[in-house]
Amino acid sequence: MKKLLSLLILLTCSVTAFSQGNNYEQNYKKYEGLALTPPMGWNSWNKFACNVDENLIKEVADAMVASGMKDAGYTYINIDDCWHGERDSLGFIHPDPKRFPSGMKALADYIHAKGLKFGIYSDAGSQTCGGRPGSRGYEFQDAQMYASWGVDYLKYDWCNTEGLKAEGAYKTMTAALQKAGRPVVLSICEWGNDKPWEWGQTVGHLWRTTGDIYNCFDCIEDHGTWQSWGVMQILDKQEGLRQYAGPGHWNDPDMLEVGNGMPANEDRAHFTMWSMIAAPLIAGNDLRSMSKETTDILTNKEVIAVNQDKLGIQGFKYASKDSLETWFKPLDGGKWAVVFLNRSKQPQKVEFDWKNTPVTDELSKRELNASKTTYKLRNLWTKKDVGNTKKAFKAEVPAHDVVMLLLSSK
Template sequence: MKQLVLLLTAFALSLTGFGQGNNYVQNYKKFEGLALTPPMGWNSWNKFACNVDEQLIRETADAMVSSGMKEAGYTYINIDDCWHGDRDSLGFIHPDPKRFPSGMKALADYVHSKGLKLGLYSDAGSQTCGGRPGSRGFEFQDAKMYAEWGIDYLKYDWCNTEGLKAEGAYKTITAALRKAGRPIVLSICEWGDNKPWEWGKEVGHLWRTTGDIYNCFDCVEDHGTWKSWGVMQILDKQESLRQYAGPGHWNDPDMMEVGNGMAVNEDRAHFTMWSMLAAPLIAGNDLRKMSKETVALLTDKEVIAINQDKLGIQGFKYASKDSVETWLKPLDNGKWAVAFLNRGKAPRKVSFDWKNTPITDDFSKKELNAAKTTYNIRNVWAKKYLGNTKKAFAGTVPGHDVILLVLGT
């Protein structure tokens, strides 16, 4: 009799647990079908930091269209930190009424009217990095507001997260976004501290792999308790991560600094390597005041095509000699992108004997074998063909610059 009572009690408890599970189960998986190629857009932080308002965002959306960036594939206008006002008596977040007097819904409608999408920023902690209200404890309310406003992209930061575990915190905001019902791209921004590439694929669409970038080609800025990294330092930190990237889930080496003060050749190398990495192409400059050179770089359709290739394979460093690195990226239709990156200040001669250098990418299983297949060679930045792979390649890479080739049949 005692055994029967125990069995019935256990059965009743299991039913109770099962019922609660059905009532309160959460969906911790991101919206599928988004960011099938690396996201392209703009973010306010690199240039404007906390100095954001609705006029800037409207003018940036206008500039994205008029500059040709929209036509080139840029889609997202992302407002970073400091847009926040206060929470109301029920805990719902509202934009700063002085900076965004028309409200976020009206701003989203304006951006959408341009054929673009609007992104916002929040933080997994109690406060954002800029000291505004974070989403901790308010995740479902914040997600509900984002959906009501018509937000399309959320960058979710990692300041003031005392005691939180990253994977759990990002699963919570994913569940909140799913509950709100509007498909939103989730950008995981915890700086690579908790190896998001190991768990982020199911949770978000992209994840930061490093700390913050800043507008220097090859240097480190020490803030005491943290550091900002130059373009080359960020590039080095992508080592051993390429197997985690692919359609819908991307390694994010941070927003670009193109147009923010580096030399044109350095900007060209920066943009090229982000394209080779299949990295999100999120501009961080003032789109309203771009030089012709900056516009030409950011809208180069041949370079963007390398980044946006539908295979979604992240490029890899094949060789390094003196200051020159050779990078390769398999592309669709048997094509290959090849970049010769000169990290030094002095020009360097480079050569490559295609026919006697067969290459197999162990990750993608793609093969570049000019002994079996003759490829035509396109110099992408120079906009000219260089013959084919029957003849070895030779060229000179200027300091802090690149030669970018595409090989195709």
């Protein structure tokens, strides 16, 4: 009898443990069907850092519509660090009541009513980079709050993460978002330290490949224990990563600095190269007071179309000589984007013989062979047709600037 009783207890415990195991099983895979092209939007950090409040965010949302950026494809209004207030007695996070007195749900409703989407920021550590409450230990509660507010995008940072392993920490937040039940784009922001391109495809929709950008074309800003990188430095750090990018999973070289102090030629080159490497186009300037030059750069639909091409193939550097680089990007429908990037401080002449220079991309198994197919040429910044590939292309590329062409056979 004792043996039978012991057996029944053992079976009961086993069934209970098994059922609990099923109840607590986690889904560590991101929401599918999101970010099938590189995300486009705006983030508060590059221009405003911690100086954020609900009036600013509403005004930026208004400006995104009024400026034509929404019509050009920009979708997300993302609040970065420092929106946080305190956690309540149950551990749920709330926004700073002075900065966001109406609450995040009301702000999300305002943004959604304009046909835009709402993004927010948190951190895998105990505190955010700005010293606000991080999500470590509160991932599932935070995800529930975000879902209740109507959040569509989460930038998840990597400050104050002592002892954590990046892949596991980001999988925890992915599971929390899945449990909350609202599809959210997850932006992995651990600065490329743990090679997120190797494990991030199933966990998030984009991952930072480097440390922070800052508004300089070709320089490094030294903070002592860490560094910020200029546009060209970050571009160089994308070498060897293109095979990891594609629909729903993107290399993220950080947000745009267009409109934050660089001259128009450098902004144009910056925007062009981010478009060529299929980078997320997340503006970081003050949309309320843009110059016409800045607006024209950010809303050039022909350049944006290169970035948003449905094949999602990241462009590649084909050649480099005397600070003049030649880049190619295969596009849908047999088209190609070609950029001549002048990294020097002097104008550079370019001459490219299409018919005698076939280009093969081993990654995408695509070939540009002008000896077999004649392509029409269109300059995407002047928005003018400039001949075809029957004869060599000649141009002068201004200092710190680009010439960007679309090649199409139809």
